[in-house]
Amino acid sequence: MKDKAKLAGISIFPVKSTSGIAQSRAWVGLEGISFDRRFVVTDLAGRMMTARKFPKMVTIKSTLVENGIVLSAPGAKNLHLAIEEFDRDEFECKIWSDRFFAYTTTEKANAWFTEVIGRDAQLLFCGEESNRFREKLGTKVSFADAYPLLVISQGSLDELNRRASHPQTMSQFRTNIVVDGVEPFAEDGWERIAIGEVEFQVGSTCQRCILTSIDPVTGEKMAEKEPTATLSRFRADEKGAIYFGMNLVALNEGVIEVGDEVRVLETRSPVLYRDADA
Template sequence: MKDKAQIAGINIFPVKSTSGIAQSRAWVGLEGLSFDRRFVVTDLAGRMMTARKFPKMVTIKSTLLADGIVLSAPGMNNLHLATCDFERDEFECKIWNDRFFAYTTTEKANAWFTEVIGSDAQLLFCGEESNRFREKLGTRVSFADAYPLLVISQGSLDELNRRASHPQTMSQFRTNIVVDGVEPFAEDGWERIAIGEVEFKVGTTCQRCVLTSVDPETGAKMANQEPTATLSTFRADEKGAIFFGMNLVALNEGVIEVGDELRVLETRNPVRYADADA
């Protein structure tokens, strides 16, 4: 470690695949940060729709209210959704290979997302708690891809940018927790950590997809096939899959905040990747 490891950023993404909200303090539940990935856009068969196929989704912004959420998108009127108006009918959805029941919101929301995306869509939400229990993890997970949380160090992004053709941003990687004061990819060697009131089990390294190459401000593709082009030179396995960031599972509930010290409780032998630039 260079200095004291501490939390430099906390981010939630209320609607899967849309823009995030930076927070100074957050409640960590067993299924992730409060309000994180509590909504998902699906097709009419319940299959998730994401910015991998509909990149303009990243330009949709959320504002949390006491009674619901306001959604904004370029060229659209704001959508104000009050949770008391939700239909709350069970609807089976599919997140990768997981099938579970979520709940319907409103026809107004469905029409709004259909217009923004340009394809028939509906907005579902988790309810008071997710019905998606991942036996492999031993915990509930919201509409996140696989794990409840993701951590990346600022040092890792700095090292990527030292090699990349032009600067990349942390928001491209949709991380929940940003850590400063550690060496690049220090997180690869963590097994169990503590932040504020919460202990976390560190899961697998996060495999990255085409979504990281979508500009979070415009929804356009990043130039020069970044960051995939650079990550593939020093963060790829023998099959060509690239990895950046570590998945987390909370072992208890509690509050974390920016400035909290990150304490490494247990370590592991990190995965080693071939470095084409070495």
């Protein structure tokens, strides 16, 4: 039967490494989906702080409001940040090997994150347009790790769960775009796709890290070293690095909506992984 690929889910993560927001419709810009990874928590030297080291960050939730954002965390009072109140001083930050200028928000935000995380912290934002240009991609990127967007098919998660010791969720993988109606790992063979008004260039397979093993609800490590334990058996390269999902770059701006057809415009030969379970 011919695949009928549909956009099944859209998620954004306004503050890097914190909880996501599901959307039914979204604007995709060249830097990614609007409001996705537009904020980052850093130490006082501008080095990113993430849930890899501070896992409770995944329990911080964002709510978008007319003039800014409301942040909430277990045991803390809600923090309402109005964009017009931001200090907007240039501050050099570091996302992996990329150094670029972001902008300060408020001392109130810095104090809130310091209290919630338990370490001196500050909240920075991209501004109206990110100053981070990635030459490899030919586009600007917000505070995302490397690429503006990530896609995973529902079939891939279903196949992982068929093998795993207990169910894993799509939110563990911090996925922007979920596609249904295709075979597991069909996305590995995509070169260029279109959804709604937007065409996307498919980049590299996404290498996964310890962050996927943190329960997005509790901030605790998942039982039995999942999903790493299972992925390492059938989605690992010869060096042991594991891969799940495909990175994306938008080639134009436009609207995407849950239910949109996902059109595969060009394909590639997918990377083949040794399957220890076969």
